[in-house]
Amino acid sequence: MTLSVSEIVGHPQFVPALRAYAAKLRGQFDQSPRLSRMLASHQRWLLSQAAFALQLEYDPSQPGSGLTTTNLREIITSNNAASRNTVLNFLDQLLSYKFVRIVGDPNRRPKRYEATELPTQAMYQWLMTNFELLDHLDGGDRAATLAAQPELFKLIQPQVARRACLNPSWLEPPPRVALFLWTEAGGLVMDELVRRAMELSPDGEGYNIGRIDARVMAEHFMISRTHLQRLFRRAVETGCLHWPDGDRNHCILRRDFLDEYCKWQAIKFSIIDFAHEKICGPVRLGKHDPRLGVAREA
Template sequence: MAFSSEDIANHPHFVEALRGFAGSLRKQFDDSPRLSRMLASHQRWLLSQAAFALQLEYDPTQPGSGLTTTNLREIITSNNAASRNTVLNFLDQLLSYKFVRIVGDPTRRPRRYEATEISYHAMFQWVLTNLMLLDRLDGGDRLATLQGRPDLLRLVQPQIARRACLEPRWLEPPPRVALFLWTEAGGLVMDELVRRAMDLTDSGDAYEIGRIDARQMAEHFMISRTHLQRLFRRAVEAGCLSWPDDSRKACLLSRDFLREYCHWQAVKFSIVDQAYEKICGPVRLEKPEPRLGAVREA
C-alpha cells in the first residue's frame, strides 16, 4: 500500500532521506544548471510537470491532444497556479533554450511541442530520485523497477503531474515554505539549506547549517545577490533562519520550519508513491531478516 503523507512525514528516517534527496538535486543542478534554474520555483515546477505529462499523453487519434499552449493553460489556470501570459512565456523560454521543440509544421495552429532529450533525461532522473527516497524509507524496489523498465515513465509521470495539480495541500505551500518556493530559484536555496541541516544545536530547536555566503550562493545558482539577501532577510523575520551572533559565521535553520517543510514535501512524495503503485502495482519489500526465535534446530 502506498505511503500516506502522514506516514512519510512521521517516518524516523525521513529528514535524513530528505537531506540525501536535496544533495541529489544539487548534483542534478550542477549537471544541467540552466534547466534546473528554470524550474526552481513552485510555479515552474507545476508548469514543467504538467507540460511533460501533456506531451507524453499525446494521442495521434485525438486531434488537439499533446502539449499545446491551450492544453497547458487549461491545466494551470484552472487551479490559479499561473496566468495565461506566464504559460506563454514559459513555453517560449523552453523553446528558446531547446528544452522542447515544435512537432510538425511550425506555422500550423495549435503548435504542438515535445520534450527534447535533455528534458526527458532530466525528468527521468527526477522521478528516479523521488523513488530512491521512498525506497530508503521501506526498502522497496521502486528505483530498480523503473530503471529496469524506463518505458514506464510514460505512464508514471502523467499520474504524478495530474495528482499534484489536483492536490490543494501541494498546490498551496504553507506561508513560510511559500516564502522560498514561490520566489525565483527559491527551490534551489531551500534544497541547499536542507542539505546542510546535519546537527541540532544544544537547545534542540535549530540545525547548524554553517556560514552562508550570499555572494557565492547567488553566483552558483545564477540569481541576483540582492534578491537572495532580501529572501534571507524575510526568512529571518519569519523565524526560518537566525544567526546566533553578529559575526554571522554560522547560520541556524529553525527545527520547526524544517518540520513544516518536511510535512509539505511528504505530500508530494505520497503523490509519487500513489502514482507508482497505480502503474506498477504494490511495492516489493526486502525480505526481513529471520528472527532467531523462528530458527529451528535440524
C-alpha cells in the same frame, strides 16, 4: 500499499533521506544549471510537470492532444497556479533554450511541442531520485523497477503531474515555505539549506548549517545577490533562519520551519508513491499495457 503523508513525515529516516535527496538535486543542478535554474520555483515546477504529462499523453488519433499552449493553459489556469501570459512566456523560454521543439507543421495551429533529450533525461532522473527516497523509507524496489523497465516512466509521470496539480495542499505551500518556493530559484536555495542540515544546535531548536555566503550562493545559482539577501532577511523575520549572537559563521535553520517543509514535501512523495502503485501494482499482477509491453491497471 502506499505510504501516507503521515507515515512519510513521521518516519525517523525521513529527514536524513530528504537531506540526501536535496544533495542529489544539487548534483543534478550542477549537471544542467540552466535547465534547473529555470524550473526552480514552485510555479515553474507545476508548469513543467503539467507540460511533460501533456506531451506523454499525446494521442495521434485525438486532434489537439499533446503539449499545446491551450492544453497547458487549461491545466494551469484552472487552479490559479499561473496566468495565461505566464504559460505563454514559459513555452517561449523553453523553445528559445531548445528544451522543447515544435513537432509537425510549424504553421499549424495549435502548435504542438515536445521535450528535447536533456529535459527528458532530467525528468526521468528526478522521478528516479524520488523513488530512491521512498525506497529508503520502506525498503521498496520502486527505483529498481523503473531502472529495469524505463518505459514505465511514460505512464507514471502523467499520474504524478495530474494529481499534484489537483491537490490543494501541494499547490499552496505553507506561508514560510512559500516564501522560498514561490520566489525565483527559491527551490534551489531551499535544497541547499536542507542539504546542510546535518547537526542539531545545542538547544535542539534548529540545525547549524554553517556560514551562508550570499555572494557565492547567488553566483552559483545564477540569481541576483540583492534578491537572495532580501529573501534571507525575510526568512529571519519570519523565523526560518537565525544567527545566534550575530555569529555569521553559524546560521541556524529553525527546526519548526524544517518540520513545515517536511510535511509539505511529504504530500508530494505520497502523490508519487500513489502514482507508482497505480501503474506498477498491476505490473506485479501481470496485466499488460499493449502500448508499451508492460503491465498496467486493468
